[in-house]
Amino acid sequence: MSAKFGYVSEESYPAIAKKFAMNIAKKKFIGNKCTTCDKKYFPPRTACEDFHETMEDYPVNNVGELKAWTIIHFAPENMADRAPYAVGIAELEPGIRVLAQIPSLMQKPKIGMKLELQAQQVDAVRFTYKWVVIKD
Amino acid sequence: MSEGVSIVGGGHAVFGKRKESGLRDLAHEAVRDLFNTTNVSKSDIDATVIGVAGDGFNGQGSPAAVINTELGLHGLPTIRVESACATGTAGIISAYNMIKSGLRDAVLVVGAEKMTSISSGEATELMARAGDLRWEFPFGVSFPGYYALIASAHMAEYGTTREILSSIGVKNHYYASKNKLAHIRKEVSLEEAMGAIDIASPLNLYDCSLISDGAAAVLLTKDSIAKKFTDTPISIKGIGQGTDTMMMAQRESLTELKGAQRAAKEAYAMAGVTAADINLATVHDCFTIAELIAMEDLGFYKKGEAGQAVLDKQTYHDGKIPINVDGGLKAKGHPLGATGVSQAVEIRKQLLGEVESERQVDGAVRGLSHNVGQSGQFVNVLIYERSDL
Ligand SMILES: CC(C)(COP(=O)(O)OP(=O)(O)OC[C@H]1O[C@@H](n2cnc3c(N)ncnc32)[C@H](O)[C@@H]1OP(=O)(O)O)[C@@H](O)C(=O)NCCC(=O)NCCS
Ligand SMILES: [Zn+2]
Numbered sequence A: 001m002s003a004k005f006g007y008v009s010e011e012s013y014p015a016i017a018k019k020f021a022m023n024i025a026k027k028k029f030i031g032n033k034c035t036t037c038d039k040k041y042f043p044p045r046t047a048c049e050d051f052h053e054t055m056e057d058y059p060v061n062n063v064g065e066l067k068a069w070t071i072i073h074f075a076p077e078n079m080a081d082r083a084p085y086a087v088g089i090a091e092l093e094p095g096i097r098v099l100a101q102i103p104s105l106m107q108k109p110k111i112g113m114k115l116e117l118q119a120q121q122v123d124a125v126r127f128t129y130k131w132v133v134i135k136d
Numbered sequence B: 001m002s003e004g005v006s007i008v009g010g011g012h013a014v015f016g017k018r019k020e021s022g023l024r025d026l027a028h029e030a031v032r033d034l035f036n037t038t039n040v041s042k043s044d045i046d047a048t049v050i051g052v053a054g055d056g057f058n059g060q061g062s063p064a065a066v067i068n069t070e071l072g073l074h075g076l077p078t079i080r081v082e083s084a085c086a087t088g089t090a091g092i093i094s095a096y097n098m099i100k101s102g103l104r105d106a107v108l109v110v111g112a113e114k115m116t117s118i119s120s121g122e123a124t125e126l127m128a129r130a131g132d133l134r135w136e137f138p139f140g141v142s143f144p145g146y147y148a149l150i151a152s153a154h155m156a157e158y159g160t161t162r163e164i165l166s167s168i169g170v171k172n173h174y175y176a177s178k179n180k181l182a183h184i185r186k187e188v189s190l191e192e193a194m195g196a197i198d199i200a201s202p203l204n205l206y207d208c209s210l211i212s213d214g215a216a217a218v219l220l221t222k223d224s225i226a227k228k229f230t231d232t233p234i235s236i237k238g239i240g241q242g243t244d245t246m247m248m249a250q251r252e253s254l255t256e257l258k259g260a261q262r263a264a265k266e267a268y269a270m271a272g273v274t275a276a277d278i279n280l281a282t283v284h285d286c287f288t289i290a291e292l293i294a295m296e297d298l299g300f301y302k303k304g305e306a307g308q309a310v311l312d313k314q315t316y317h318d319g320k321i322p323i324n325v326d327g328g329l330k331a332k333g334h335p336l337g338a339t340g341v342s343q344a345v346e347i348r349k350q351l352l353g354e355v356e357s358e359r360q361v362d363g364a365v366r367g368l369s370h371n372v373g374q375s376g377q378f379v380n381v382l383i384y385e386r387s388d389l
Helices: A015-025 A077-082 B023-037 B063-070 B087-100 B120-128 B143-158 B162-177 B190-194 B258-271 B288-297 B306-311 B328-332 B336-351
Strands: A030-034 A055-059 A063-072 A085-093 A096-101 A114-121 A126-133 B005-012 B047-051 B078-081 B106-113 B198-201 B214-222 B234-242 B280-282 B366-373 B378-386
Touching: A015 A114, A015 A126, A063 A096, A063 B143, A077 B120, A085 A114, A085 B143, A096 A126, B005 B023, B005 B087, B005 B336, B023 B063, B023 B106, B023 B214, B047 B063, B047 B087, B047 B336, B063 B078, B063 B106, B078 B087, B087 B106, B087 B214, B087 B234, B087 B336, B087 B366, B087 B378, B106 B336, B120 B143, B143 B198, B143 B288, B162 B190, B162 B288, B162 B306, B162 B328, B214 B336, B234 B258, B234 B336, B258 B288, B258 B366, B258 B378, B280 B336, B288 B306, B288 B328, B288 B366, B336 B366, B336 B378
Parallel strands: B047 B078, B047 B106, B280 B366
Antiparallel strands: A030 A055, A063 A085, A063 A114, A063 B198, A085 A096, A114 A126, B005 B214, B005 B234, B106 B214, B234 B378, B366 B378
């Protein structure tokens, strides 16, 4: 099976992005961690930014807190038919922040609100994740 | 220490939707203005540095070669520089380095962009590609969107309001209306600005810079020959640079640009001055929130205090620290590669007392330019000073 990441994309698909998207298809959010210095990456990197080479999988917890938001009304041409859409950055754990759309959002987002990262299938080969507001 | 570097002349094309002019025509217009207003001729130039940010706007690959040829300078050495929206100052810094190293004596810097040959939607997509193509572009984040994320965080953290952001837009439109080189020369009311259509909320139309065509040029020389061209060289006293992560989600802070803080610190140290010694600034207001955080990152105001200063009109031409009294990217326009060079041209004219009287900062001797690429992935800060006084 082959998989692509996101709603739209341009980059030809390197192994690391394919694997990431395939994990999302299985509802798994897996970044990686450097076995030498413990630095964590989500999404994953091929090698550590400090040039250590051995990495291991690092599944992230999927509940986060909203740090920043926008609602895109005037979209890039290739996303125009989806506008308006909300995008948020939320923190899953210290140092791991994730940017994704918040598709179900009806009113203005509130900084600090709790969100859950969920898998979303865009089409036959495309997978991404989205933020879903957790009601409390 | 080797001798310093000065700007001895500046030229500027009229910014706007320039239907009848292509990239090369705009560059020629800017350099023509430089030759017409300065005692410089082509034979004085040793090399050119040409800044164009995007290749996709008009389809011309290798834009530097086209511009160099249009200027009739083919044969001379040239290089193209690109640092997204900070391309213009990257050009000035490259020319500075060439001269400072002793390689060249006089280098012409041209920044140019032709952005309006494609639709705004296409331009928005092209610029969105300057976001991380692998991990953030796939979510449809536009450039206004990246700064809207920053705005939302700044609003939550410091109580920044719609009125503060719109007041910056109102000021910049006011000054563009006085600037004959500006793209939009129409004032807007606070009410109009606050009620404009959303582009990427919390940012609306009057928070966004313009998609413009334009070009600007400066000639840099080593100090010892500067007086040959002008009685009033403008000295480059400070240069600072900083950067940040490609992905917005990986930023340590979403309410400031760390790269700008670093660039400012370096530039002040090199010039031997502090924020309080700056008489006017041109900052990279690609969005109103960007001007607000620049006021804080550059040390003009403490974090969270720039908003009140805006409401108090401290950044008007007769205020505490005049900012973007040429209309800024917001209303003078933002032809990407031209912007940083345009800032230098504006500061030079301000220091020489040559701008329209309604926006002239009286007695200014030192100006600062803050030029940002993307959302802080490149930041260049330069400090310019009149050296004849
Ligand atoms: C906001 C934006 C999408 C609006 O573009 P648009 O909807 O296509 O606007 P148009 O070109 O159709 O212009 C419609 C009118 O609005 C005006 N206008 C366009 N953009 C404007 C802006 N940012 N502010 C104020 N007025 C604007 C035009 O002058 C025109 O006025 P007119 O009808 O009197 O001639 C566009 O200005 C934009 O993308 N700006 C941001 C650019 C950017 O991201 N730069 C990189 C920064 S790092
Ligand atoms: Zn490591």
